[in-house]
Amino acid sequence: MDARTPPSAETARAADGALLAVSGLSKSFPGVRALHNVDFDLKPGEVHCLIGENGAGKSTLVKIIAGVQAPDDGDMQVNGVTASFSGPLDAQNAGIACIFQELTVVDGLTIAENIALGDEPGSFGIFKQSQARKRAEQLLASIGFTDLPVTRLCGKLSPAEKQAVMIAKALRQNTRIIIMDEPTSPLEDAEVRKLFDVIERLKAAGKGIIYVSHKMREIDLLGDRITVFKDGERVATLNRGEATSEDLVQLMVGRELSNMFPAKSHSPGDIALEVRGLTGPSITDVSFDVRHGEVLGIAGLAGAGRTELLRSIFGADIVHSGTVSVDGSRIGANSVIKAIQAGIGLVPEERRSQGIVPVLTVGDNAGIVWDQFPGQRDGASDRTAAVSEIVDLLKVKTPSLSQRISTLSGGNQQKVVLGKWLLTKTQVMLLDEPTRGIDVGAKREIYQIINDFAEKGLAVVLVSSELPELLGLSDRIIVINGGRIVGELPGDVSEEEVIAVSMLHAERKAGTQSNAFQDN
Amino acid sequence: MADTDSVQTAKPGHGNSGFVRLIRDGHNLQTIATLMVLTLMCVLFAVLSDRFLTASNFQNIMRNAAPLIIASCGMTAVMIARGLDLSVGSVLAAASVLAASLAVAGVPLYAAFVLGILFGGGVGLINGTIIAKLSVSPIIVTLGMLNIARGxxxxxxxxxxxVGLPRNWSDLGTSKLAGLPMPIVIAIVVACLFHVIMSYSTFGKRIYAIGGNEEAARLSGINVPRxxxxxxVLCGTTAAIAGIVLSSRVGAGDPNIGVGFELQVIAAVIIGGTSLSGGEGRIIGTVIGALIIAVLGNGLNLAGVEPFWQWVAQGIVLIAAIIIDRQVQDGMRNVKKG
Known part of the structure; x- marks a missing residue:
C-alpha cells in the first residue's frame, strides 16, 4: 500500500551495490546434490540470467531465494542484511517476488482483486474495491499497461496480460528483486517484445531481475550478466558480450553443441497427408499436403489456430467440413480412433496433462497405443520387447520400464511420448511444441529424433513457437493466422520473413510489425 | 395474495433494469437462469394445484426451506473453496439432540441452543484441521464424520x-418477527451475512482465490490451511443452526433427523450454480437452489405425487441443473472465442 514505509536497510545499503548476495549456498535432497557451494549476487537495475540444463541447480537456487526451500548451508544477504526465510511470505516481505512459469492468477477474480490478493485493502474485513482498483491501475501503468480495464476477470485475459497482472502484483510491495522463471514460455513473439519493454522499465526503476531461461536469444538480448550452472555448481558468471551463445551452451552441457540441428537431408516422396478445406470452430478452409520424408513447419502467433489444426487432423477437435486423407484414402472425421488406425500420431502441446499418464510406468506409457490397436502394431509382437527396443533406440534415461514416468525428466518423458507412435505403423506425426520446457541437451536429442522420423519416411507436421527450431527442422513452412493459411515459405527463410508474414495478417498496431529480436 | 405478488413481480423488475449489464456477467446469467427455473416451477404447480399459490403455502415453503438455506450457505462457502462437507446432516442431528438433552437437564434454553451450535462449529474445526493440516481428502474426512456425528x-x-423439553422449546420454530416466521428470519439473516462475507469481504476474495487457484492463493501469502x-467451522456452525431451527420447529430432539440432508444441501448449492471444481458460486444462487428444492417437494405434495417419486424428481432436477449449467458455460466460452 501507498502508506507502507520501505525497509530502512534498503536505503542504507543502496550505495553498497548488491540487492542480493548469496555465498556458499548448498542444498541436498536424498540422493541428489542439488546445489553445492554457490555464490551469486544481483545489482540494482540489472538482469542477471541463470542458465543450465534441467537439474543443474538454477531452480533450487531460485527456490531458496524465493523462500520456497531452505538451504542446508550458506549465507544470504538481502540489501546487505542477512536473511533466512521460513516461507515465501518472508521473501515477499523482504522485497523478493517471483513470476512463475505457470501463470498463477485466479481466473474467477478481477485484475484488481488478483493484484490485491494476500494484501487486500479493507476495513473491518470488508474489501475496498475502489482502493484495489486504483492501486491496480497505478501498478499496471507503471509497467506500461495503461489500457487494461482492472475490473476485467482474469479468466478473460491473454497469457501476456495475465503475466502483466502478476508482475504488477509483484510490485505492490516494495519489491526490489524480481525472479522470472521462463517468463516467455507461455508467450508469443509479439508478446515477448512487450515483456521486454516491461523488463526495461523495471531496470530503469532500479529493480534487479533474476531471469531463468532456456532460450539463448533472450539471454543474448537481456542478460547484463549470465551465470551458468552445471550439476549443482556455478560454472561461470559472465558479463554481457563475454561469450557467444555457443560458448554458453558448451559451458552448460560441458560438450560441444556447435550445431543444435541435424543436417536436413530429407528426400520427400509421395504425398502422405492430404488436408482439404478443413473447417472447424477455430480453423477455416485449411488445405495442404505433406509428403513422406518431409517436415512441414506450421508458424503463427498464439491463438492463430495451430494447435486446433493439429487436433482437427487427429480427430480430437470438431470439424464441420473438409477432408483428411492418408496415403490417398480418406479417413472418417471427428474420430481419434480412425485417425490412429489410418496411421496418424499426435504429440500434444501439454506433455504433463495430455502426453503422458503420470501415474503409469514408462513401459505402460510407451505401450499405450500399442495396447489399444493390435492391428497397428509394428515390429516385435511381444510388448516388453517392443517397448524396450524403442526405449533403447530413443535413449530414454530410465532405471527400468517399470519406473513411474512422472519421475523422469521432461526430456525423457517426451521421448516416451514420441516413442509410443514408433511402436505402431505411424505414417504421419503431428508434433505440437515438442520441446517446450525441455533443456538444451534433451532438445538436441529430440531434434535428432524428429529428423530420423523424416528419414524413415514419416511425414512430420511440426508446430513450434520457437522459430529457430521451426526453421532448423522444417523443409517447408506454412503460416497460419486466424485459422487460415496466410502464406507458405521454403525451409531456408530467415526468421524475420516468417515473422513478417505472421504479423502482416495480425492486428496492424503501430510497431507490432517489428520483431522482438530485431536488434540482435 | 399480497405476499405472492411481491415474490412474483420482483423478478421481472430486476431483469428489466440494466438487463444488458446483467447478462454480460456470466454469473448473473446463471442466476437469472435458475430464477427462471424457479418461476417456471411455481407457474407449473400453480396450474396443477389451486392451493399452491397462496400466502400461507408460500410461508410454508419458506419455513421448510429455512434449515436447508441456512446449512447451504456454509456449504456454498466450502464448495467455492473446492471443498465438500458430507457430515452436515449428522451434525444437524447431533447438535439438535445435544441441545435438547441439555435443555431437558435444566440448562437454560438459549444456552442449550448456543452450546449445540458451538458443538457444530467444533465438529467443523475437527473436519477442517484434518483436511487442511493433514491434507486428507475432504470427502473421506467428512464421510467419516458423517458416521461419527450420527453415532x-x-x-x-x-x-x-x-418429554421434558422446556415449554418454550418450540418458540424459535413457531414464533414470528415482524410478521415473518422466525426460521425464515434466521435464514434471511444467515444468507445476508454469508452474501456479505462472500461478495464484499477480504476473506471472501480469499475463498474464491483458494477455490480458483490454490497455488496462486498460497503464493499471494494467503494462509490457506487457516x-x-x-x-x-462455518459449515459445521450453519449445519448446527439448521438443526436447532428444525428441531425447534418439529418440537423434538430427534437423532434420526437429517438423514440424507447433506445431499439436499449439496444439491441446492450445485443447482444454485456453484461449480464442483471450485472458484465459482454465489449465495444468491444457493438460496434460489434451496427454494427450487423446497418448491419441488411442496408442489409435488400438493399435486398428490407419491413421496417416492419426489426423490426421483429431485434427482432429475439436480442432473438437469448441471447439464444446463454446462451448456451455458460452453455457450459462453464459444461466444468469447467466436
Missing amino acids: VAYLITPSAIL ALILLY
Missing part, C-alpha cells in the same frame, strides 16, 4: 426426546 447423536439419546479450517 454421537444416538449415543446422546437413542430415541427422540419429546482459511480452510475457518470454512469448515
Whole structure:
C-alpha cells in the first residue's frame, strides 16, 4: 500500500551495490546434490540470467531465494542484511517476488482483486474495491499497461496480460528483486517484445531481475550478466558480450553443441497427408499436403489456430467440413480412433496433462497405443520387447520400464511420448511444441529424433513457437493466422520473413510489425 | 395474495433494469437462469394445484426451506473453496439432540441452543484441521464424520426426546418477527451475512482465490490451511443452526433427523450454480437452489405425487441443473472465442 514505509536497510545499503548476495549456498535432497557451494549476487537495475540444463541447480537456487526451500548451508544477504526465510511470505516481505512459469492468477477474480490478493485493502474485513482498483491501475501503468480495464476477470485475459497482472502484483510491495522463471514460455513473439519493454522499465526503476531461461536469444538480448550452472555448481558468471551463445551452451552441457540441428537431408516422396478445406470452430478452409520424408513447419502467433489444426487432423477437435486423407484414402472425421488406425500420431502441446499418464510406468506409457490397436502394431509382437527396443533406440534415461514416468525428466518423458507412435505403423506425426520446457541437451536429442522420423519416411507436421527450431527442422513452412493459411515459405527463410508474414495478417498496431529480436 | 405478488413481480423488475449489464456477467446469467427455473416451477404447480399459490403455502415453503438455506450457505462457502462437507446432516442431528438433552437437564434454553451450535462449529474445526493440516481428502474426512456425528447423536439419546423439553422449546420454530416466521428470519439473516462475507469481504476474495487457484492463493501469502479450517467451522456452525431451527420447529430432539440432508444441501448449492471444481458460486444462487428444492417437494405434495417419486424428481432436477449449467458455460466460452 501507498502508506507502507520501505525497509530502512534498503536505503542504507543502496550505495553498497548488491540487492542480493548469496555465498556458499548448498542444498541436498536424498540422493541428489542439488546445489553445492554457490555464490551469486544481483545489482540494482540489472538482469542477471541463470542458465543450465534441467537439474543443474538454477531452480533450487531460485527456490531458496524465493523462500520456497531452505538451504542446508550458506549465507544470504538481502540489501546487505542477512536473511533466512521460513516461507515465501518472508521473501515477499523482504522485497523478493517471483513470476512463475505457470501463470498463477485466479481466473474467477478481477485484475484488481488478483493484484490485491494476500494484501487486500479493507476495513473491518470488508474489501475496498475502489482502493484495489486504483492501486491496480497505478501498478499496471507503471509497467506500461495503461489500457487494461482492472475490473476485467482474469479468466478473460491473454497469457501476456495475465503475466502483466502478476508482475504488477509483484510490485505492490516494495519489491526490489524480481525472479522470472521462463517468463516467455507461455508467450508469443509479439508478446515477448512487450515483456521486454516491461523488463526495461523495471531496470530503469532500479529493480534487479533474476531471469531463468532456456532460450539463448533472450539471454543474448537481456542478460547484463549470465551465470551458468552445471550439476549443482556455478560454472561461470559472465558479463554481457563475454561469450557467444555457443560458448554458453558448451559451458552448460560441458560438450560441444556447435550445431543444435541435424543436417536436413530429407528426400520427400509421395504425398502422405492430404488436408482439404478443413473447417472447424477455430480453423477455416485449411488445405495442404505433406509428403513422406518431409517436415512441414506450421508458424503463427498464439491463438492463430495451430494447435486446433493439429487436433482437427487427429480427430480430437470438431470439424464441420473438409477432408483428411492418408496415403490417398480418406479417413472418417471427428474420430481419434480412425485417425490412429489410418496411421496418424499426435504429440500434444501439454506433455504433463495430455502426453503422458503420470501415474503409469514408462513401459505402460510407451505401450499405450500399442495396447489399444493390435492391428497397428509394428515390429516385435511381444510388448516388453517392443517397448524396450524403442526405449533403447530413443535413449530414454530410465532405471527400468517399470519406473513411474512422472519421475523422469521432461526430456525423457517426451521421448516416451514420441516413442509410443514408433511402436505402431505411424505414417504421419503431428508434433505440437515438442520441446517446450525441455533443456538444451534433451532438445538436441529430440531434434535428432524428429529428423530420423523424416528419414524413415514419416511425414512430420511440426508446430513450434520457437522459430529457430521451426526453421532448423522444417523443409517447408506454412503460416497460419486466424485459422487460415496466410502464406507458405521454403525451409531456408530467415526468421524475420516468417515473422513478417505472421504479423502482416495480425492486428496492424503501430510497431507490432517489428520483431522482438530485431536488434540482435 | 399480497405476499405472492411481491415474490412474483420482483423478478421481472430486476431483469428489466440494466438487463444488458446483467447478462454480460456470466454469473448473473446463471442466476437469472435458475430464477427462471424457479418461476417456471411455481407457474407449473400453480396450474396443477389451486392451493399452491397462496400466502400461507408460500410461508410454508419458506419455513421448510429455512434449515436447508441456512446449512447451504456454509456449504456454498466450502464448495467455492473446492471443498465438500458430507457430515452436515449428522451434525444437524447431533447438535439438535445435544441441545435438547441439555435443555431437558435444566440448562437454560438459549444456552442449550448456543452450546449445540458451538458443538457444530467444533465438529467443523475437527473436519477442517484434518483436511487442511493433514491434507486428507475432504470427502473421506467428512464421510467419516458423517458416521461419527450420527453415532454421537444416538449415543446422546437413542430415541427422540419429546418429554421434558422446556415449554418454550418450540418458540424459535413457531414464533414470528415482524410478521415473518422466525426460521425464515434466521435464514434471511444467515444468507445476508454469508452474501456479505462472500461478495464484499477480504476473506471472501480469499475463498474464491483458494477455490480458483490454490497455488496462486498460497503464493499471494494467503494462509490457506487457516482459511480452510475457518470454512469448515462455518459449515459445521450453519449445519448446527439448521438443526436447532428444525428441531425447534418439529418440537423434538430427534437423532434420526437429517438423514440424507447433506445431499439436499449439496444439491441446492450445485443447482444454485456453484461449480464442483471450485472458484465459482454465489449465495444468491444457493438460496434460489434451496427454494427450487423446497418448491419441488411442496408442489409435488400438493399435486398428490407419491413421496417416492419426489426423490426421483429431485434427482432429475439436480442432473438437469448441471447439464444446463454446462451448456451455458460452453455457450459462453464459444461466444468469447467466436
